[in-house]
Structure formats: structure tokens, C-alpha cells
Amino acid sequence: MTVDLRSDTVTRPTPAMREAMLRAEVGDDVWGDDPTVLELQDALALSAGKEAGLFLPTGTQSNLAALMAHCERGDEYLVGQLAHTYKYEGGGAAVLGSIVPQPIENEPDGSLPLEKLAAAIKHYGPGLGAHFARTRLLALENTFNGQVLPRGYLQAATELAHHRGLATHLDGARVFNAVVAQGSTLAEACEGFDSVSICLSKGLGAPVGSVLVGSKPLIEKAYRWRKVLGGGMRQSGFLAAAGLYALEHHIERLADDHTNAARLAAGLADTPHVTVLGHATNMVFARFPDEHCAPLQAFLNERGLLALITPESRFVTHLDVDAEGIARFINAIKDYFA
């Protein structure tokens, strides 16, 4: 059996999830006719404490549709230098949305310092202010490299943004990992955010899809942008059914992924030549000596153990990896260095 720690996106639908997909009632969602998509959107909006939801094919498109719903051409958004939205989405906000990113250096815990946020907000208006892009939006990410952002920080940052007339967006690709790790509700984790993008295709184990939640007017705008961006899908209830199944069966078990990541971190910490840089929720970061990276990766791959071994490696646990797989992984790395 392969143990794949490259990402939590590599999961295959379980037999029961496939069964739920097969049985899904579907319609043409571009016409608003797909009952399963509507059910998924409503269910996530309700538990996130928002008015409406929108099912999109990817988290990238969900973030982009949200940014375009919040910002007009020439508006600016504040975002982490290391945020997925800024760094890993091809610059879509600028390329397709005509939105100017204002990156802010992330703290190691993923937060953006309040004083830096405050200083980056431009004063738009007559006179000098006409020089600037209009700062419209603050975008944060939770979890960030697996780390759960402190509730107090999220509250302070979103309050600051709202006080200064900005809207707020959360890239909550893995927000359910935060929910499970801190024992909160989804609504609590989404508090203070005008929109939240949630991935179903990461730790939740669905094959495809993200849901954007927010107010009705905002989701209506995002709905139009989804169509423009090519994300209007037809009988997508087959995919939404996987998401609904995941919401019911795959949330509490994220705690197992967190336990397995802790096991992996402990095992690596106990291995010569390996330095654990950190671990949080379902991620572990570790340093390997340069000269060992390529040979170690080949050694692991030959044994059906998949990971990207770099000087700063990331390992991600998920529902297709169990405690035994983690033990095999640790033992193989120990064998290599022995």
C-alpha cells in the first residue's frame, strides 16, 4: 500500500462516498436546478453562519470569484506575502480581476501585523489620494501552513479592516482543520469574515470542489463571476454529493490526521540528520541535509512512500494514511540514515 504524504489533495473517494455520488439527484446547476448542489451550498452557509453559499470547481476559482465580488477594477487587497491567494494562484486577482495586490510580510504564525495592515491602507479621495489604488479588502488564510490563527488576532484584524471601511475574506481551504483543532464551531471560525472559501478536496476527502459562503448580495456577484470564469457546471450534484458526504462523515476524523502528524513529527525528531521545523494540525515541516534529499526521496519512492524531500520538506496527513503508514514512513527514513 502506498503512503502518500505529498498533500491532503491526493485522497481517493471512499466506497461509501462513491455510493453517495452514484445515488445523487442532479439537475442543471447553471439553471439553478440541481437539488444536491443547492443542499450543499445551504448546508455549509448555515453552519458557517452566513446567508448563502456557492459551489465552485476549485479553491483557486472560489478565492478569485470572491476577490472579484469584493473589488472593482483598480481596487486593492491586502494579503500575506506567502498567502495561497497571492503566491500560488498565478496572480489571478491581478491578471483576471484587475485587482492590485498589496502584499504584507507574514509573521511565522501566519498573521499579518495590525500596525502593518493599518499603515498599508491608502487614503483615497481628492488631492493626493487620487494617486492611490482604493484599498477595499483584507484577505487572510486559516489554517496557514497547518497553523491555526489565534481567534483574538482574527477578531482584531477583521475589526480593524471593517473600521477602516474594508471588507474581509478568509481563504479557509483547511478551516475545518482549525475547527477540529480548537474545538470551535465553523460559524465561530468564520466570524468577522464577509466571505470564506472552504475546500472539500483537501482533508475532507472529496474529489473536487470548494464552497464560498457570504452574504446574499456578495454570493450573487460571485455567482456571476463564476460563470464568467468558466466555473458554471451542469449536473454537478454528483460532485456536491461527495461534499455532503464529507461534511457528515469526514470532519471529526480530521483529529486522526492531527494525531498522525504529531506521531510523524515525534518520529522524525528522533531521527539523526533530520530537524523538525514545526508541526501543526495535519502538517509537518522538516529539514534534511541537501546531499540526502534526492537519494532519500528515491529510497522512499521505491518502498511506495511518496513525499517531496527538499531541504525544507512538508508532509501532510489525510484520510488515506493511518498510524501504520506513518510508522512505515518513519522506519524507512530511519533505515535510510542507518
Ligand SMILES: *Cc1c(COP(=O)(O)O)cnc(C)c1O
Ligand atoms: C489548496 C488551497 C487552495 C485552493 O486550491 P485548489 O487546488 O485550487 O482547490 C487555496 N488556498 C489554500 C491555502 C490551499 O491550500
